[in-house]
Amino acid sequence: MRKPALDNFLPLWYLSNLNHVVPLHGYNCCRGTTNRYVNWFIDLLSRIIMVIWRMFMRYSQGWLVGQDGSEGYMVPFEICIRRGGTYQVTTSGPLNEDLLQSFVLCSFAVQRVLHDLNITFEPFDCHLHFPLHRINGSGISCRLSFTYALLEVLGVNLRFSASAIVLTGDINLNGDVLPVGGIAQKIKTVRAAGFKYFIVADRQPEECNFMIRVHHLKDLIGGRHELDTWRQDE
Structure with a gap:
């Protein structure tokens, strides 16, 4: 990668x-x-x-995993923030309004969770970029991955680098991680791509031996929860 x-x-x-x-x-x-x-x-x-x-600038790169019913696919994305901004979000690449609205939701969820944890950060401007010329992206499963990359780019202590893992799941403004559909195909795609960990919602019914489950964004942040408190399927 x-x-x-x-x-x-x-x-x-x-x-x-x-x-x-x-x-x-x-x-x-x-x-x-x-x-x-x-x-x-x-x-x-x-x-x-x-x-x-x-x-003043920080960078993160993450992955989305999608599926269209017959096959799955990996989609890279990049986030860059400029400290001292006004929470303005700009974009580039082939993303649609659905992805943009999900990203805005993730930004507010991250700000709320960090505020609850008394983790201070400066106001920032953020740019979201999709480097591929064309992507097939829609739905809500991108939100957990967007959120994790935002936490990384803000300098929060995390268990893994955003570029080294795959996450899929929905979130709400409270920071709860919610299950999504199409996981069976996504598991095959993530495994074929060679990733060691696949992070999903705790209530996701599907199982595999490299899946890690979380129920809230706070569970992703290092220093609050030990790794053995994460539920990892055997």
Whole structure:
């Protein structure tokens, strides 16, 4: 599973690779064609920019698993937040109104749960991106995965990286995790993709040996619940 490069979100003048030409103050500066002082200055400037960028921007990548009755499919998505915003949500890629409304719900659910846990965070702006040219996405099962990636991008301590697991389930504003349909096909798809864990609602009737069950968003947050309190099917 390839994690997209962070420099896709950076300004053009950020030096992500010193071997590449970088437009800076109207000059084309490249290692090997300028003196060592200019190269040192560009290197230092790029490091400072990266530190500042990390203070205000965070990134997460997650997975949706879907099914159309005959086969399942994996859909990657990316989230980037800018700290100090006004909770504005922007999007790119082939997502529909259904997915956008689910994402907005997830954002409010995350804010409410973190408030209940006294976990502080700054107001933020958020961008949701689907890198594929075309996706077949609808329904409510995307919400648990969106929520987990939002928790990660806000810096909450989680058990797993969002890019390393698959989640499917509905949520409400209270943070309850609810069962969804089509799990049998999704289990086959997740297993075929090689993921070790598949997180679903506690009340999901289907079973498999790599499924982890949760009943509330609080169960996903590290530091409050030990891993052995999660219900994992044997």
